[in-house]
Amino acid sequence: MEPRLLPRARCSFYLYDAATDGFTLEGTFPGYRPPRPVIDPVGAAHMKNEILGGTGTTFRIDGKLVTQSYLIPGGTGYEAVIAVPVIHGTEKMGVLSVDAPRFADLVDRHVPLMESLAGILAASYALK
Numbered sequence: 001m002e003p004r005l006l007p008r009a010r011c012s013f014y015l016y017d018a019a020t021d022g023f024t025l026e027g028t029f030p031g032y033r034p035p036r037p038v039i040d041p042v043g044a045a046h047m048k049n050e051i052l053g054g055t056g057t058t059f060r061i062d063g064k065l066v067t068q069s070y071l072i073p074g075g076t077g078y079e080a081v082i083a084v085p086v087i088h089g090t091e092k093m094g095v096l097s098v099d100a101p102r103f104a105d106l107v108d109r110h111v112p113l114m115e116s117l118a119g120i121l122a123a124s125y126a127l128k
Helices: 041-052 110-126
Strands: 010-017 022-029 060-061 079-086 089-098
Touching: 010 041, 022 041, 022 089, 041 079, 041 089, 079 110, 089 110
Parallel strands: none
Antiparallel strands: 010 022, 010 089, 060 079, 079 089
């Protein structure tokens, strides 16, 4: 595929391991750079406490209210993210995230779409 036709954003699902409080890459559709296979402890704490914590909260780096996060280390070429908790009932399964090179690549209407996809993903894992 020609570089100009490659997707700019990447979508990744990080599976949560309650025994270790860690996250590992379960699946991805990478953009021009692959995501990290394992989230470091600081990023994992952020994902566990701020995204999976309580009943789960969608996290978004939009360049206005939130401008940076442990989810996107410096030098990756990505600056925007939507990270959605994947929860079925009370079982915290992981985090679905989309990263994009520019803040303008992810807009408000992407949030409910990602939340719907996370619900479908949670239901499919619950059926395994």
